[in-house]
Amino acid sequence: MKFYKYYLFNKPFGVLSQFSKEQHDQKSLKDYLNVPIDVYPVGRLDKDSEGLLLLTNDPSVNSKILHPSNKLPKTYWVQIEGKPDKLKLQKLKAGVKIKIDGSLYLVKALTIKILDPDPVVVPRDPPIRFRKTVPDSWIEISIDEGKNRQVRRMLAAIGYPVLRLIRISIGKLQLLDLQSGKSKEIIKSELMGSLK
Structure with a gap:
């Protein structure tokens, strides 16, 4: 056995x-x-x-x-470059197209919210790049797919480069x-x- x-x-x-x-x-x-x-x-x-x-x-x-x-939902805390616009973030729930290996996919967020205050996380080693003139923010996003670098590509599609991505839950x-x-x-x- x-x-x-x-x-x-x-x-x-x-x-x-x-x-x-x-x-x-x-x-x-x-x-x-x-x-x-x-x-x-x-x-x-x-x-x-x-x-x-x-x-x-x-x-x-x-x-x-x-x-x-x-x-099965997977939830992430994501540190992004810039201050998030709620309307832009809502586009992720409606669906955005991302390109993976030459093919386009329509992907959606189940939930998305701005985290304020920022979550308490241990500093990354090595630390993320810090730019005095560019603010950063944290959001929480849930998806039920798992395409290659999906969350990063979704946020890039609406103009937010990802600085740090932490999966906090699976189901x-x-x-x-x-x-x-x-x-x-x-x-x-x-x-x-x-x-x-």
């Missing part, structure tokens, strides 16, 4: 969402996690993104989270106080209850 394992990991900036390295000086999940060899990440966060990553050796979880028909699974670079094991009932 196979025993399934489930882990939450707070992926730091600059870490690949895989156990192998593409270049010897890159950091990968192997640098942070000591898990059974058959455990793998469910979905990805690009190297420049931070936050909640789920890992497991249970193949049923992969389809539960990633299959488009399940429409009802939350990052909460899990520190950057740390993981915790959870049980299947906790996981499945969070994915409904």
Whole structure:
């Protein structure tokens, strides 16, 4: 009988969402996690993104989270360059076209809101670039798809470059106080209850 394992990991900036390295000086999940060899990440966060990553050796979880028909929301805190305009942000709920690998896709935000005050987050290492003449702001956005760099492309489409992106939840699974670079094991009932 196979025993399934489930882990939450707070992926730091600059870490690949895989156990192998593409270049010897890159950091990968192997640098942070000591898990059974058959455990793998469910979905990805690009190297420049931070936050909640789920890992497991249970193949049923992969389809539960990633299959488009399940429409599982993923929520992000995003630091953007500039002061957000509410009307522009609402365009994301109506839908914007983004280009991925030469194809255009119409994508929408489920929810979007300006965070005021800014969320309390640990400083990024290395720090984001700071420009005295250009303000920055934080927003919270939820999507139920997971196209390559989707949130970054959506915000770029309405004129807001992303400075920092942190996934804070997948369904009802939350990052909460899990520190950057740390993981915790959870049980299947906790996981499945969070994915409904």
